[in-house]
Amino acid sequence: MKNYYEILNITKDATQEEIRSGYKKMLRKYPPEKEQERYKEIREAYDTLKDEKSRKNYDAYFHHEKDIKSLEDKYTEYMEAKNYNDAEKVLKKILIISPEIAHIKDKLGEVYLLKKEYDKSIKIYEKLIKEYPDNVDYLIKLGKNYSEKEENSKAIKYYIEAYNLDNSNLIAVNEIVYLFIDDKKINEAINFLNKDIEKDNKLDFEDFFALSKLLECYIIKNDMSNLKRTLEDIKKIAPEDEESKEFISWKLGKLAANLYDMQIYEHAKEILEICLKLTPNIEVVQELYRGANLFVEATKLIKDETIEYLAKFPVINYFFNKELKENIKEQAIQTLDEYIRHPKGREILKNEIDRIKMKYPLLYKETSIYNFYNEILKVINQASYTRTIYQETSGKGACYIATAVYGSYDSDEVLVLRRFRDEILKPTKVGRKMVAFYYKYSPYLSKKLKLNSIPSNIIKFILNRFIKFLNRYILK
Structure with missing residues (x-):
């Protein structure tokens, strides 16, 4: 069995204040977004030791340690092999030796959850909650079972109970938000997050998780004004230490990368600008920002009704080549050719390309786009030169x-x-x-x-x- 005191880096006679302090230190060192398994251990240790009854039960476990240890080793081996049936049998043997060990019942509930035997798991956690009504971890696992059964209202009920007992529990916050979103109740999710942020009447680094979830909600709503406001709040809370900056940048960068893959480039760009201010030297962020910025500029150009559509083709071809049908490409090239063969067409093209160069320099300087425009201009200039010479000599x-x-x-x-x-x-x-x-x-x-x-x-x-x-x- 894991040593919860060692996990929280505290002594066996630690006070409740020392347990809370150890938990917060470990939480900052191993945030759930980066160290999910480690966070789970930390949370399990904290939930067990902060409750006097469960702590006493945990300490009593060591009286049977010799008898139980070999069985627990087998349980661990079976779990690593995803052999849940044998893991279940081993846990039941341990409960025969010592029927009151709560954390073994908890593990059995987890096994049933993994086996998708949700009703069995629910029965275990309902009994554990009656015995340990303040155990946040049990409430969350009960909520998880109902969530898997797609009984969202019951799941939210238990997650909120867990949150009310411990409003610093990020799993509870995360699950409540996503269940609201799943139920198409985006405004309820936003209201919940805003209340969570305002609970201590101050905006600080502890609010970053809720702020990052708010970003996701505003993206779903396509609410740019509140998205920008939330990004400004994140700027305000960014600590000076490099480790915290890197964490915020990593979290936001992950969100921006997902938006980029979803082709939501404007929102991705807004978020990546914050990442660059926090960590300006990370190449992957620089490249992602550059790509998002180019797509945003391309969208502006395509929507720009003041510029001849044909002059936009090199940009459209560069960004959306795979989506363009071959007949559309051929038609565009043919129309370009027709423009180039006529003096007025050449003049229009040249003027439009100059306007793109002035108005959208970032796009124009992109190597492939620049080469395309350069080839068009070469042909235009050659045609104009040939025409002038021929008019003079014919x-x-x-x-x-x-x-x-x-x-x-x-x-x-x-x-x-x-x-x-x-x-x-x-x-x-x-x-x-x-x-x-x-x-x-x-x-x-x-x-x-x-x-x-x-x-x-x-x-x-x-x-x-x-x-x-x-x-x-x-x-x-």
């Missing part, structure tokens, strides 16, 4: 039909066709005859074509295929 002859179809003498499509005329057709005899034939009939035909009419669109479709062929294979 002949004045008009492409009548192409101009009528595309609506502009200077459109990129018309420039490609003019290049084909000047660089491919004119240097050859056959080509010159084709050009002469074209200029003989095209002025008349072009007058019959109206922009975006059915004939114009048919001709445009054919020319687009031809221009694509020229760009790919002829005019490289």
Whole structure:
């Protein structure tokens, strides 16, 4: 059997005040969020020794220590192997030797709980509570049984009884809150936590656990104003010692990581900012904050109606590539290509990219996004340069039909066709005859074509295929 005096680091003749003091010291050293099993031992030791009756029962156990020790060793062995049936048999043998040992009855109740024989476990704890009405641990285990049976109202009743006996019991606080949440009673959970925080009329480090639970409640409610207020309260109570700072940062970081995985980036960012102030040099927190911040900025950009949607595509592709359907990606690339082929489209894209660079620098500087925008700008600049050079050096002859179809003498499509005329057709005899034939009939035909009419669109479709062929294979 474990030595509860050693667990609390106190002597066997310790006073009740010394027992409480030892418990608080161990609790701070081994908080339940980090050392769950150790905390369970500490809590069990405290609940046993603070109650005079259970302490007397515990001390009496050592009179039978020789007879019981070998059986307890077997019990431990069976429990480690998760052999609950044999563990149950051993505990029953011990109770035959000494029927009144409360902690053995407690262990039997735990075994029944693990075996999901909840009614048997409930009977044991109901009897123990009658004998030890102030034992918080027994009340919590009774509440746990009802919780597992999904009888939440009964579970809450016993957890609240435990809390009223010892309002520092974090397990009771935790279970009450989660049962309220499970019953969709989020406001009751918030009210309970606020009362717990205000119970001693002061805000200090002892309130951190309740404050961290409040954060979870406000996240569920999507209540940003109260979330921020609670974060400010946490800032106020952060102790100066590094160990406490690291603990708070670890606890908040764990919550932020869960939010990040749930894609709740704005709340994650708010919480991680506190973590960075407490522990600025932890790389995993830095990386998590950077990622959350990028997602928050990306969401702002996507919702920004003042920026052309097409210019947002490199950002959308970077963050949501896996969610984007292939046809949407292809359509976006095709639209980008169409913009780049037209002077007005290039101008719009360039202006929008400049605006993103100024308004969302964090996103713009992200390597993959920056490279995407840089490639677009390179193509835009090259196309603009080629167009300028060609306009300065090409002949004045008009492409009548192409101009009528595309609506502009200077459109990129018309420039490609003019290049084909000047660089491919004119240097050859056959080509010159084709050009002469074209200029003989095209002025008349072009007058019959109206922009975006059915004939114009048919001709445009054919020319687009031809221009694509020229760009790919002829005019490289």
